[in-house]
Amino acid sequence: MHLHLKPVAMKDIDTFELAFSNREGASTYQWFGLTNYNSLRNAYTQRGALGGDENTLSIYYGSELVGRVDWFAKAWGRASTSKCWEIAVGILPTYRGRGFGISAQRLLVDYIFTHYPVHRVQVTTDPENKAELACIHKLGFTLEGRVRQGQWREGAWHDQLLFSLLRNEWELASPHELGEGE
Template identity: 55%
Template sequence: MIVRHGELTFRPASVADIDVFEAQFGDVDGAGAYQWFGFTSFAGLRREAESRGLLGGDANMLVIEHKGELAGRVEWLARYWGRRDTSLCWEIAIGLLPAYRGMGIGTASQRWLVDYLFAHTRVERIQATTDPENVAEQKCLERAGLRLEGRVRRAQWRQGAWHDQLLYAITRDDSQPT
């Protein structure tokens, strides 16, 4: 069960992948300055990888491989702007292992994920949030077709301070070729 996309492969996560993510994303150097929220448990991810392959729910994940090697993960999480059955959108997220950053994988993976989610789910809107200082992720999102919608003030408590978040989104109409 895999999807190939150029040099990248997307496939469901295994418990062994979660072990690698815990080892590599478990501290501030590995998680990246904008994704370090303190120590956290990976036990729930392991359980969900075993029970449902981290797919088919409100929190979903695929592993990214680059030339056959584990490079990171993409996620899509259910978000509701109103009633659950009429207001669902996906919020996408990404984390690359440190050795695979700065190679264009972030852009290609999020572009692929947007196409995949519009093709395989009925959502009208896909959104993402990122830190105003995370220029690499902002470039990736814009190159994947998402547009800046606004700034959510003092949204995250992280490393001793409140941080704003930028809200990006793409709608199904935006994603159609003109």
């Protein structure tokens, strides 16, 4: 079977809301309390959740929905000249630990560098999020620094690690696969 990214469907959004609207489903590193999924539904209705500054694709393993990837516009300076994309991923709880997280992020990085004329992709995560850190390292991202107590989550401030991958690094490292099996 084949892991691939495809445009979100409304039923996918319903599944994300059900699965990620509690601490266990969201995971301790992504649990910020209840989220209003209507902004994603609106983005889907208006533009298929694509082609904007906040974008989402569903991750499918064959015909099974296994999670979502997102990418957000960020700028280190003027957006007109210094735009980059920040990626995020959420694998549905029952599908975690099967290689989907790393493969889906690889597909997303390939998608972004292939379809946008950008130079930089970045990602942040909690220093304790071992699974995401393993993904980030395998994808060839470089650690740039530690954002100290930048994130309020579950009653406390948490540090975040910032990583980046530049286009020339991706060109050297990536097999540019369009999809891959488990």
